[in-house]
Amino acid sequence: MASPLYRVLKDSEVPPGGWRWRHPKSGRMFSRETFADLLEGVQRTLLNLGEDPALASSQIHQATAESLIHQGREDLVQVAKEVPRSAGQYASGAKAAFLKWWRESPVYGLISGKVDRGEEVFVGQAEADRRASICAGCPHNVIPAGKGWLQNWTDGQMLKSVEGRKTASHERLGVCEVCSCELRAAVWWQADIIATTTRDAKFARHLPAPCWKRKILTL
Numbered sequence: 001m002a003s004p005l006y007r008v009l010k011d012s013e014v015p016p017g018g019w020r021w022r023h024p025k026s027g028r029m030f031s032r033e034t035f036a037d038l039l040e041g042v043q044r045t046l047l048n049l050g051e052d053p054a055l056a057s058s059q060i061h062q063a064t065a066e067s068l069i070h071q072g073r074e075d076l077v078q079v080a081k082e083v084p085r086s087a088g089q090y091a092s093g094a095k096a097a098f099l100k101w102w103r104e105s106p107v108y109g110l111i112s113g114k115v116d117r118g119e120e121v122f123v124g125q126a127e128a129d130r131r132a133s134i135c136a137g138c139p140h141n142v143i144p145a146g147k148g149w150l151q152n153w154t155d156g157q158m159l160k161s162v163e164g165r166k167t168a169s170h171e172r173l174g175v176c177e178v179c180s181c182e183l184r185a186a187v188w189w190q191a192d193i194i195a196t197t198t199r200d201a202k203f204a205r206h207l208p209a210p211c212w213k214r215k216i217l218t219l
């Protein structure tokens with residue numbers, strides 16, 4: 001039998017153990033202290049997986065509430081009503097959320113600023129190939145199955161950001177399930193862009209030792 005839908009009573013407070021979300025493909029649990037911090041990352045990950053980013057809030061409430069119940073804190077949880085979304089709402093919500101995220105994202109602002117100042121935005125072919133070959137052999141590189149319109153559209157936006165550049169491992173790259181990056185684009189960005197788009201310094205510990213991104217974030 002499916003688990004009931006839960007909500008945490010107050011999303012302005014930090015629940016015992018923090019706010020939680022379970023990655024739908026890997027089962028990995030993520031947690032952050034504030035709801036807002038976790039929400040942004042979950043929305044981006046759902047977009048990269050080709051899923052509806054509007055589900056982020058209810059998924060975070062569900063995972064956090066289940067953890068609270070496990071801790072014996074049912075007093076902080078209530079049963080929620082499911083509000084079905086139509087296919088049209090899904091499509092327009094997902095597209096609007098992605099556009100908003102992309103235009104407001106640190107990487108968009110940083111790339112635009114560098115271009116305006118005439119500075120180099122991308123690493124060279126050899127460095128991008130090196131990074132891409134590490135990702136290609138990494139178990140966290142996930143090729144999304146059954147690409148739908150949203151995934152294709154998202155990938156298109158990301159690939160546009162690197163102006164069609166390709167590495168030797170281009171066809172073997174998908175999405176990083178740890179940092180949720182579109183890897184075919186991310187391997188081209190310079191270190192300061194990678195560092196700026198990762199706001200949480202503690203995040204690096206979730207990346208495996210051979211990861212090129214981990215090395216940038218722990219310099």
Ligand code: SF4
Pocket residue numbers: 134135138139140141175176177178179183207208210211212213214
């Ligand atoms: S963990 Fe690092 S090496 Fe692995 S896929 Fe993600 S970015 Fe690439």
